[in-house]
Amino acid sequence: MADRLISARGLQTYYGASHILRGVDFHVDRGETIGLMGRNGMGKSTLLKSLMGLVRPRAGTVEVMGRATVGRPSYEVAQLGVAYVPEGRGIFGNLSVKENLVMAARPGTRGQRDWTYERVLETFPRLRERLGHGGQQLSGGEQQMLTIGRALMTNPDVLILDEATEGLAPLIAREIWRICALVRESGISSVIVDKAWRHVTQVTDRNVILVKGEVVYEGSSAELRARPELLEQHLGV
Numbered sequence: 001m002a003d004r005l006i007s008a009r010g011l012q013t014y015y016g017a018s019h020i021l022r023g024v025d026f027h028v029d030r031g032e033t034i035g036l037m038g039r040n041g042m043g044k045s046t047l048l049k050s051l052m053g054l055v056r057p058r059a060g061t062v063e064v065m066g067r068a069t070v071g072r073p074s075y076e077v078a079q080l081g082v083a084y085v086p087e088g089r090g091i092f093g094n095l096s097v098k099e100n101l102v103m104a105a106r107p108g109t110r111g112q113r114d115w116t117y118e119r120v121l122e123t124f125p126r127l128r129e130r131l132g133h134g135g136q137q138l139s140g141g142e143q144q145m146l147t148i149g150r151a152l153m154t155n156p157d158v159l160i161l162d163e164a165t166e167g168l169a170p171l172i173a174r175e176i177w178r179i180c181a182l183v184r185e186s187g188i189s190s191v192i193v194d195k196a197w198r199h200v201t202q203v204t205d206r207n208v209i210l211v212k213g214e215v216v217y218e219g220s221s222a223e224l225r226a227r228p229e230l231l232e233q234h235l236g237v
Helices: 044-052 074-079 097-102 117-123 140-152 170-185 197-203 221-225 228-235
Strands: 004-015 018-029 033-037 059-064 082-085 158-161 189-193 206-211 214-220
Touching: 004 044, 018 044, 018 059, 018 189, 018 214, 033 044, 033 170, 033 197, 044 059, 044 074, 044 082, 044 158, 044 189, 074 082, 082 140, 097 117, 097 140, 117 140, 140 158, 140 170, 170 189, 170 197, 197 221, 206 221, 206 228, 214 221, 214 228
Parallel strands: 033 189, 033 206, 082 158, 158 189
Antiparallel strands: 004 018, 004 059, 206 214
16 A cells, blocks of 8 residues: 555564564554554564564564565664654763754655754754753653654654653653644654553554454544443553
């Protein structure tokens, strides 16, 4: 499909002898925001790492922008237009906020330059106040803003957020959800992992629930909100 940006089929991913993903199918279309849900240890992060080339599935296929990527290094997946904000953030603590942002700046795969340095600072005013601070001097919430801002500087077609608001104060978490909504409005596709399902379903079009490495539910946000028995069964809420 012309608008299918990421397509994974039949993923079987292991860590050593531990079988994590069991025949997972997953896709991301252009302009679509997806919530990836499940209790801890159900395979969400492993799926994201399998898509990014950080973990190699033993079986199954992954295509990004129509190109097979299993076995390719993760930087090549990123060059195809996928920006990844991992759990733990991964900023450069010895670089300033400005340096973290500027080093990532590049046009997107279609030459788009929608997310400029100035636009990122307008979106994250807190970062503008801390441009000279080192990454290690920032609070957890500020580091998350910096990581998302840095990802947007690559002008991606797909933005992947693993544990978008985990461990953040409620005020900062609300700011992150505001940013997720802005990203959606800008037309960038997103995959969001977070335990706050109410917030997730407010900014997503479709949701996928994993249980023990298998997809047990896929449907619209409106449908998921209308089926509390699914949330109780699979998420314990």
